[in-house]
Amino acid sequence: MKKLNKMTPQKITFTVTKFIDSLNATHEPILLDVEAEEGAEERDCFPVVQKKVEKEGGRMIMGWQIWQFKDLYIEAECHAVWEDKNEDLHDITPKPESVKKILFVEDSNLIYDDKQIENIILNTSNNKLVDDLIEVSHAIFKFDNKGIRAETYNLSDILNSEQVDYKTYLWTMREMITSILQNKGSRNSKCPCNSGKKFIECHRKGFETKIKLDL
Template sequence: MPAISTELFKKSYTTTPKALNSAIIDFCREVSPGVKPRYLPVRPDPISQPSECFNNVMARVSKEGGNLVYGWLVWEWPNVFIEAEHHAVWESNGVLVDITPHVNGENEILFLPDPKSTYDFVGQKRRINIKRSHGRFASVSPWIAATDVLQETIERRSTGNTFTIDRDELAALARNVQNSLGAVFVDIARHTRPNDRCFCLSGRKFKKCCSNLVQL
C-alpha cells in the first residue's frame, strides 16, 4: 500500500497557464463559447481580500467608477487538469485589471470573460469550479467528481457564511476528496521518472523533490 506524506496535500499545484495551447483553447470554448481568454495583470487594491473578487471589484467601482466584468480564472496543473474559477475583474476605459490578490502571489492571470456568469450578491452563491482532466491519468476524473460533490453540497447548503450542512457529512465528503487526491499523487508518481521535473512545479527533479513524499 503506497504511503503518502501529508506535506503533499499542503502544496498548491495549479498555476496560470504558460501558453494558450489547444487544450486550454478547447476548454475555454466549452466554458464560454465565442469568447477568447486574455492574460491580465494583477494589481491588488490595498483593501482587497483574497477570494472576495466580487466584493473587491464592487468596492472599486463605487469608489472610482468603471465596471465589474464577470468571467473565469483559468488555472492549470500541467499534464493533470485545467480549471475555471468563477471570478470578476475591474474594467476602466476599456482596460481590464485583476484587483484581487491571490494565494500564490500571481502577478498575471488568464481571464475568460463570461457576462452570463453573474454573482448572487444577496445569497452569496458561488458557481463551483469547472475542471477537465488532461486525460493522462485515470485517477483524475474520480477526484474531480469528488470535488464537484463537495462544492455543490456546500453551495446548496449555505447562504453567505452560514452553513446548514451536518459536520459529519462535510467531513466524509472532505475525506473522499483527500483520498481521491491521494490516488492522483500515486498515479502521477508511478508515471514520473526520477530525472523528470517534479509534478509539484518546483522546477526540481522528481528524485530530489516529492519522490520521498510518495512511497510506492
C-alpha cells in the same frame, strides 16, 4: 486544506484552446497582470471589485479565470475583474505570490447573484485520481449549495450530525486526493493515512457510493 500549485497556463496550447471553447464564453481569452488591491482578501473577488466600483467608478466584469495543474487538468474558476472608466480590465484580487498574471475569459452570460458558481474541471491526463478529485469537488459544491445552505454563511449553524460527518468525509477525501496528486501519485499510491495500504484499497473503498449521497 492542502492546496494544489495551480498555475496560469504558460502557453495557449490546443488543449487549453479547446477547453476555453467549451465554456461558450462571449469573449476571447486575455492575459491580465495581477494588480492586487491593498487590504483585499485572496479569492474574494466579488466584494473586492464591488468596493472598487463604489470608490472609483467603472464596473464589474464577470468571466472565467483559467488554471492549469501540471499535465493533469485544466480548471475554469468564475472570477470578477474591474473595468476602469477607460474600459481597461484589471485583476485586483490577490493571488499566491507565484501568480503574476491570469488568463481571463470575459463572459457576459454570467450573472453575479451572491451565490457560488461551480468550477469547471477537465481531466487532461490518464490519471483516474483526477476524476476522483472532480467528483469530490462537485459533491462538495452540491452539498454546500443545497436548499438554504446556498444562502447560509456559517453552515455549522444549520447542519445535523450526519451532515457534519458527511461534509468532514468529503473534505478529508479531497485533502487526501490533493496530497497524492501533489506528489505525482495515483489511486495505487500509498494512502496518506499511513496505513501502508494503497489508497484504492484503503480510504477510497466505498467512494463511488458515498460520493453520491444526498444529505
